Amino acid sequence: MSIKENLNNIKKQLPDSVRLVAVSKFHTAQEVIEALQAGQTVFGENRVQEAAAKFDEVKKSFPNASLRIIGQLQRNKVKEAVRIADAIDSVDRIELLDEIEKQAAKIDKKIQVLFEFHTGEESKSGFEDPSLIVEALQKIKDGAYPHIAPRGFMTMAPFTEDKNLVRASFKKLRDLRDQCQKDFPEFDLSELSMGMSGDWQIAVEEGSTMVRIGTAIFGARDYSQAKKD
Template identity: 45%
Template sequence: MTIVDKAKEVQEKIIAACKRSGRDPQDVQLLPVSKNHPAADIAELYKAGWNNFGENYVQELAKKHDELPADINWYMIGHLQRNKVKYIADYVTMIQSVDSLKLMNTIEKEGRKHDRIIPILIEVNVGEEESKFGVKPTLQDCMELAEASLQLPHVKLRGLMTSAPYYDDPEKTRPIFRRLRELRDEMNNQNDQLKLDVLSMGMTHDYEIAVEEGSTCVRVGTAIFGPRDYSNRQY
């Protein structure tokens, strides 16, 4: 199967998951993630009509941005250090991995510098894994960041993001995704200025469950681009 065929297969499974849960497939974005795969792979999907892509590393994102068509929308989904925000602030479509007020303030500073509003998501460590970034999955912790964002004119909080723990049985991720959705709903109910509408959750192993639980953006890499080769990793 080609990369395009694999992306279409994932899209069909998203549509099926939407049907099972009574959702409109138009409400779910498939975000191909090409970490450690060449720009040529993205170009193949782009030629087939895809123009939204996610990247985990700033250096890799910036390199591919320079090599590929200018109308591609780039989403930063990996851990972001404050000193690297400046390299993507003038074009990034969304930063999905905001986990601190300091990072949010840096994004505001760079957004002001480039005279643009940068959409963001708060990354929530719902599974409370020590190896992962993200704020604690409590209403208090999430609201603290969310309400701070309302004071930043160049930052637009759109919703929440999480990565579930890996289980052999993807069904075990369901409570993780359900909790993020509930957290989003609780936040909207607490402050009607927020209007959070994005839930970025679900990857290759568990995206169908995530869609059933309300995901509006699934970040899929391996199922589209194949296994990653880390032997020549430069990032």
């Protein structure tokens, strides 16, 4: 099926309250443009260098294309990430917030962030201690990061056939969000980015507001596109 047909098929199954993030890593700018022409506007990329080359080109014709960084972010990539992205969904440590604020301040840009939380044994990134997320939110509340807008949380469920473990992972993130929202009512922490091609239905049942789907939209990834980032 075409990218347009794949998108239509997925969107028919998604509730209106859930946004689709089309994960375009290792896919070409032309494929992103095909998705945009089919009505998709929000994209997720893991690698900053690849995303910059792709979306600098795409946005010339489609300035409404919205880019979210969803991969683990090194400090030396933050400057470029802040320049090209509308949101950084993979904030996994307070030191990263320091660098995002530093780079966003230089270009006077307010950038949305999600806190990535480690909810499963297979996950290799994300905050493991909820108290550190509370500390980060307190710092934002106290004015330490005026160019950062917290919007919610992201997680990756464990790679397992056990749907109960997957569901527990998503519930853990929702419970964390609910507690943080209660403790910090001045912020809108409503976003829950959870669920990918193999488990998004469970994620939606557990309150996901954003699912990240790639292969089911674009087909198999072309790893020749994977330049060192």
